[in-house]
Amino acid sequence: MSSRMVHESALNDLRRGFTGVLLTPGDPSYEERRHVFNAMIDRSPALIALPRNEAEVARAVAYGRAEGLQIAVRGGGHSVAGNSTTDGVVVDLRLMNGVTVNPDARAVRVGGGATMADLDRATQPYALATTGGRVSTTGVGGFVLGGGSGWLERAFGLACDNLLAAEVVTAGGDLVRATPHTHSELFWALHGGGGNFGPVTSLTLRLHPLPALTAALLVWPPESGGEVARAYREFIAGAPDQVGGGLIYLTAGxxxxxxxxxxGKLVCAVLITYTGQEAQAREVMAPMLRLGHAGAMIAQLPYAQLQSMLDDPPGYRNYWSAEHLDAFPDDAVDLFCARAHDMIVPSPSQHVLFPQGGAVARDADRYPLPWRHAPWIVHPFGLWNDPADDTRGKQWARGLREDLSPWASGAVYLNFIGHEGEDRIIAGLGRHNYQRLARIKAHYDPDNTFRLNHNIKPAP
Incomplete structure (x- = not known):
């Protein structure tokens, strides 16, 4: 019997009783389903499996293992490195996107294929929220498992700080529930270790009261960037934990x-978020409002609306990176602002400075996330259309990191970067943490079946 016939026989076995969707090249919707957020990544999976339940996830994984095919797990598809697709088997969780809110317990159960929009729209009617990504189309699963940095983090902690439980399908096909009391080592590992341990089919997250949210987007011409950045640095130093946001060079819409x-031109903007009423927010924001901005939007608005304000359009070529800073002195400010002019403009690219601190810095050694000690993150977030701009876009991002390396902490939020080598993965988790994670990996995935991620190699 030929290998092709064996493949068809195995695929037919998988189809029996499979209530989800199985797509192979040539099937209707295959082309639509195979694309991911980063247009630089172009893969043609042998099979895209969209399961409807945990048992079907396990069956799809077993099929890929039996056929010797590489396995990718897709939630939102936003991995800049393209880890959510492969030429082998894609286990696409997007049909498992249910969100169930328990307002009395202030908790929400989120399917592994849900996006931030699914989550935020479900919790909003209850005036409850948890820290989410800064883009509404981001997958909740990959976001939380990588740590989860978002607008509300200074007030409510990182997304993973709010993780109460997770259900994981292991490489061996078992469904395990990880909590602080069951599979507790795995639970710890899921706070930054990403998808290394198996597809996460559901997450239970803590919710926080959010009766009001105010946002201000202030805009200046780029030549004011140095003055604005220095003022923003001092503003954040005295700001309460209810304040989030960032300083962003971008193309003005x-x-x-x-x-x-x-x-259509490069501008320097400051986004300020405040978990409270607009009148209180304006008092807190006063130091920034006095700078004489060229334009401003200040409004009390629903959290789900804020989450989609700066949504990045799909279909662009993407390259991102990051550096965490222990300090942001005047010399660093000057270099940061100067490098913004190397961005590709006009484009959706962003040249970002995010503040940390607040709840991010509390219990900073509890999970494998050494970067949360740093007060600042610089995040070159590049998107462009033309492949001819690839070299220029990558050089801009790498140049910004190099410029600010004298103040870098050495750690890095892995959700913000693509493939940058094993040393950067270890830096993102901490060497001691990495060794512990490798032992956990060896227990749940000894063959490294789930290696399309910022990979943690199983300990011998």
């Missing part, structure tokens, strides 16, 4: 509050 002369 055609919005009512953007002066016509700045539309």
């Amino acid at each position: 055609e919005e009512p509050f953007v002066p016509r002369g700045l539309v």
